[in-house]
Amino acid sequence: MSSVRLTDLAHGGGCGCKLAPAVLQQLLAGKPATAPFAQLLVGTESSDDAAVWQVDDRTCVIATTDFFMPIVDDPHDFGRIAAANALSDVYAMGGKPIMALAILGMPLDKMEVETVRAILAGGESICAEAGIPVAGGHSIDSAEPIYGLAAIGLCAPADVRRNSGAQVGDAVILTKGIGVGIYSAAFKKQALPADAYAEMLASTTLLNRVGHELAKDKDVHAITDVTGFGLLGHGMEMARGCGARIRIQLSRIPWFTQAETLAQAGYITGASRRNWTSYGEGVALPADLPEWRRALLTDPQTSGGLLVSCRPERAEDIRAMIEAAGYPRASIIGEVAAGTPGIEVL
Numbered sequence: 001m002s003s004v005r006l007t008d009l010a011h012g013g014g015c016g017c018k019l020a021p022a023v024l025q026q027l028l029a030g031k032p033a034t035a036p037f038a039q040l041l042v043g044t045e046s047s048d049d050a051a052v053w054q055v056d057d058r059t060c061v062i063a064t065t066d067f068f069m070p071i072v073d074d075p076h077d078f079g080r081i082a083a084a085n086a087l088s089d090v091y092a093m094g095g096k097p098i099m100a101l102a103i104l105g106m107p108l109d110k111m112e113v114e115t116v117r118a119i120l121a122g123g124e125s126i127c128a129e130a131g132i133p134v135a136g137g138h139s140i141d142s143a144e145p146i147y148g149l150a151a152i153g154l155c156a157p158a159d160v161r162r163n164s165g166a167q168v169g170d171a172v173i174l175t176k177g178i179g180v181g182i183y184s185a186a187f188k189k190q191a192l193p194a195d196a197y198a199e200m201l202a203s204t205t206l207l208n209r210v211g212h213e214l215a216k217d218k219d220v221h222a223i224t225d226v227t228g229f230g231l232l233g234h235g236m237e238m239a240r241g242c243g244a245r246i247r248i249q250l251s252r253i254p255w256f257t258q259a260e261t262l263a264q265a266g267y268i269t270g271a272s273r274r275n276w277t278s279y280g281e282g283v284a285l286p287a288d289l290p291e292w293r294r295a296l297l298t299d300p301q302t303s304g305g306l307l308v309s310c311r312p313e314r315a316e317d318i319r320a321m322i323e324a325a326g327y328p329r330a331s332i333i334g335e336v337a338a339g340t341p342g343i344e345v346l
Contacts, residue, residue, distance in 0.1 A: 006078060007188050009110060010069035010144045041160060042093070047237040048162050049089040049225055050153075060155050064089035067103045067148020071184045071302050072201070075115045079122020079147060081204045085227065085303035086149035087130055091208040092225040092306060094161040094215025095153035097130050102137030105146035119147050130207055159215040163224035163234075163307075164241025170221055170336040171315035172246060175210065175322050176203050176305025177329040178231055178296060179256030186267040196258045203256070203329075204303040210325045211306050219311040220318065226304035230275045232283055232297045234307055235343050239282070242309075245339035249346055250286075254329040255296065263292040263299075271300040282342030289345070297345065305329070309336055 037043070041060065042052035050064035066086040070078045083100070090097045102123060106116050120134075127134050127149075134149070166172075183200045186192040192200075214220045222242065226234045231253070239246045275298040285294060305327070310318050315332050322330040337344075 004110060005073045006070035006075065006145060007073055009107060041157070042162060046162065046164060046241060048164075049092040050095075052093060052160055054157055058156060060095070060157050060160055062090050062093050062095040062153040062155060063150070065103065065148065065150040067146055068302070069144050069146055071180075071204075072187065075118035076122040076125075077201055077205075079119040079124075080126045081201070081303055082147045083123035083126035083149055084205050084207055086151050087126070088208040088225045088227075088303060090151050090153035091211035092161070092223050093153070093155070094159040094211060094223065095155035096212045097132045097151050097153045099132050099135045100127050100149040100151045102134050102139075103146070103148045103150060104137060104139040105142030105144070106139070107143055107145060108141060111145065119145075123147065123149065126205065126207070130209065155212070155215065161211070161215045161220065161223040162241070163222055163238045165222035166238055166242040166244065166246075166309035166336045167221050168244050168336055168338045169312055170309040171312045171332050172248070172334040172336065173308040173310065173315065173319050173322065173330060174226070174231070174254065174305050174333045175208070175308065175327045175330045176206070176226075177254040177256045177259075178226075178299060178301065178304070179259030180204060180301045180304060181230075181269045181272055181299040182259045182262050182267055182296065183256060184302070185269045186262050189267070191267065193258070196256070199256055206326070208306050210322055210327060213325070214306075214308060214318070214322070217310075217318065219314045220308060221311070222309040224307050226301045226307055228271065228300045228302075230272065230298040230300055232279060232343055233275050236279060236282060238307060238309065239343055240341045242336065243341050245337045245342055245344060246334055247337050247344045247346055248334040250293075252331055252333045254331045259296060260293075263296050268292070268295040269300060272298045275300065282340070284342065284344045286345065
């Protein structure tokens with residue numbers, strides 16, 4: 001059983017497992033309004049990264065959960081990636097994690113106990129890096145391997161950052177490279193070079209803790225993390241939330257070093273195609289853009305970077321601060337403009 005690849009036990013992997021945006025909208029349509037709960041600052045009424053409950057004038061509790069099937073075969077790496085991805089939602093709201101609970105579903109008839117222990121250890125190592133405990137959890141016997149966290153964090157009310165706070169004229173910064181889905185598709189077919197795997201692992205296990213620091217800056221107006229819906233999908237959520245148009249410069253997007261080559265070779269996820277068909281109206285692409293490049297824009301990211309909207313005069317200083325904090329691919333990729341809400345790629 002130890003020779004079984006984790007990725008062979010699952011029909012999908014990472015944030016590519018997420019339901020398509022259009023399907024999610026259908027499922028959430030008609031849900032009761034959360035408006036009667038005055039202390040619930042962020043709930044299901046928007047497409048934000050986590051729920052936020054204001055306890056008092058100084059404290060908000062941030063709560064989120066995230067889990068998925070393996071994107072890699074090494075169990076320790078799988079645990080690390082899944083944990084970093086789950087904690088990202090807290091950071092994206094401007095918070096700092098304080099503890100986590102493990103979510104575990106495993107087909108124990110197909111896996112050794114030591115493999116599951118390694119997954120849990122990987123998640124615990126990332127939580128230790130974030131300075132928090134895994135304080136409990138829940139486990140079930142499932143048909144496919146599933147792991148993730150329910151994460152709890154805190155922040156001051158003034159530091160809460162929604163994805164809808166972007167303002168016309170803002171610059172848009174992306175903190176990590178794009179290409180996780182492309183790399184994972186190549187990995188599943190055993191076509192991902194070792195150096196590319198190392199690049200993917202370094203990015204997906206890098207905590208988005210800079211979000212907590214960015215939220216303390218009044219010139220940072222909105223933050224979200226780029227995960228399963230791709231750069232276009234999460235950019236669209238930001239654009240619709242603020243009622244403006246986000247213009248992205250294709251040449252400024254930081255791709256993983258081999259993402260373009262692998263995309264041209266056909267290593268594209270089914271989730272990328274589902275994302276594209278789910279966006280609907282509002283996305284404007286260059287007329288001559290090849291399909292493989294469009295696939296990069298819709299590529300599902302697992303534990304992706306933060307998308308940050310900030311005052312344009314401070315954009316380069318903020319980008320440099322992000323880079324100095326340990327995010328070498330941080331790039332100013334676009335701007336927020338007046339117009340019909342949506343995404344325009346130039």
